[in-house]
Amino acid sequence: MSRPAHARIDLGALRRNYDTARRIHGGQVLAVLKADAYGHGAVACAQGLAGLVDGYAVAFLDEALVLRQAGIEEPILVLEGAFDADETRVAAARSLWLAVHRREQIEWIAAAARVRTAGGATVPAAGMHAWLKVDSGMHRAGFIGDEVRAAYEALRACGNVTGISLMTHLARADESASDMTAAQIRAFDAATQGLAAPRSVCNSAGMAAWPDARRDWGRAGVMLYGVDPMDSPTLALEPVMTLHSRVFAVRDVDVGHAVGYGARFVARRPTRVGLVALGYADGYPRNAPEGTPVAIDGRPGQLIGRVSMDMLTVDLTEHPQAGIGSAVELWGSQVPVAEVARAAGTIPYEILSNVKRVTRSYVGG
Numbered sequence: 001m002s003r004p005a006h007a008r009i010d011l012g013a014l015r016r017n018y019d020t021a022r023r024i025h026g027g028q029v030l031a032v033l034k035a036d037a038y039g040h041g042a043v044a045c046a047q048g049l050a051g052l053v054d055g056y057a058v059a060f061l062d063e064a065l066v067l068r069q070a071g072i073e074e075p076i077l078v079l080e081g082a083f084d085a086d087e088t089r090v091a092a093a094r095s096l097w098l099a100v101h102r103r104e105q106i107e108w109i110a111a112a113a114r115v116r117t118a119g120g121a122t123v124p125a126a127g128m129h130a131w132l133k134v135d136s137g138m139h140r141a142g143f144i145g146d147e148v149r150a151a152y153e154a155l156r157a158c159g160n161v162t163g164i165s166l167m168t169h170l171a172r173a174d175e176s177a178s179d180m181t182a183a184q185i186r187a188f189d190a191a192t193q194g195l196a197a198p199r200s201v202c203n204s205a206g207m208a209a210w211p212d213a214r215r216d217w218g219r220a221g222v223m224l225y226g227v228d229p230m231d232s233p234t235l236a237l238e239p240v241m242t243l244h245s246r247v248f249a250v251r252d253v254d255v256g257h258a259v260g261y262g263a264r265f266v267a268r269r270p271t272r273v274g275l276v277a278l279g280y281a282d283g284y285p286r287n288a289p290e291g292t293p294v295a296i297d298g299r300p301g302q303l304i305g306r307v308s309m310d311m312l313t314v315d316l317t318e319h320p321q322a323g324i325g326s327a328v329e330l331w332g333s334q335v336p337v338a339e340v341a342r343a344a345g346t347i348p349y350e351i352l353s354n355v356k357r358v359t360r361s362y363v364g365g
């Protein structure tokens, strides 16, 4: 038997979550596949969504090129935009959509208007679609206030820009009580007033909780993977990843004896400890505390002891039927990844995108 640490990815669930995103938001929705599709495998997820989606989004050029090389022909938006003129040229040649958030990027687009052929002639390059990024209050990147109109006009003056969309990003949309989202919507609308272009405001939380933020395009990330971004979930989403492994050793530990690094767990009762083949080098959070939920042969169970690099320990005391070979789900359809994230003091985004080294298998393709 080879190492039993696996991530099972349900592409049917991914498609249904995409449908949910589009039904909620209306208009068109980009499927965000950055960070290897939040740890789910970008190429397989893109193929699983092909024919259904209006387009994809990734963080940077290389992530987009991986999808193009795999034969994905739908639009792909590069959310961070180009880092230099060469990247801009490559993006144009591969028909990628580039976010534009600072002046230099517009100059690079203008410079990419003509390409040199193998014979040395200079010919017009393919047209580009730019997504002009508006800083409506998050203050990471983007044009602010009056700069927006100037950037829009500068893009229009580039002969090779054949389409412009207007986008902004919400900083606190996952907090239903925050007034920042309404302020960002107002700032975006004011900065873009009168500009003839499709608009995009919503990430997953925007779609879930802020009907006023819905525009022509949504950008669905974490909700595609079955995670409701709000503290009080309202969306009917299905988990896409099930991270699972098996018990491969069992031992009885007497009262007062410790288990694992740091001897952090000390048995307060005679304890049956199951050793599971999955650890922090596979992406399971090392700081998950004792009591973090797992499922053992389909029944609720708990993590005990410190998570190691390649393995972790679970409490089998109340699982007398369990033993070597028992199935352990770390998160998925039985253990919500949001609960594991909360226990570990982080967010599902981080632990999903950290998954590595385990073998991935795809169902529902």
Ligand SMILES: *Cc1c(COP(=O)(O)O)cnc(C)c1O
Residues within 6 Å of the ligand: 032, 034, 079, 169, 202, 203, 204, 205, 219, 220, 221, 222, 223, 229
């Ligand atoms: C990552 C990202 C998204 C998707 O965010 P989710 O919260 O995962 O839905 C949308 N827009 C931008 C600009 C992003 O960087």
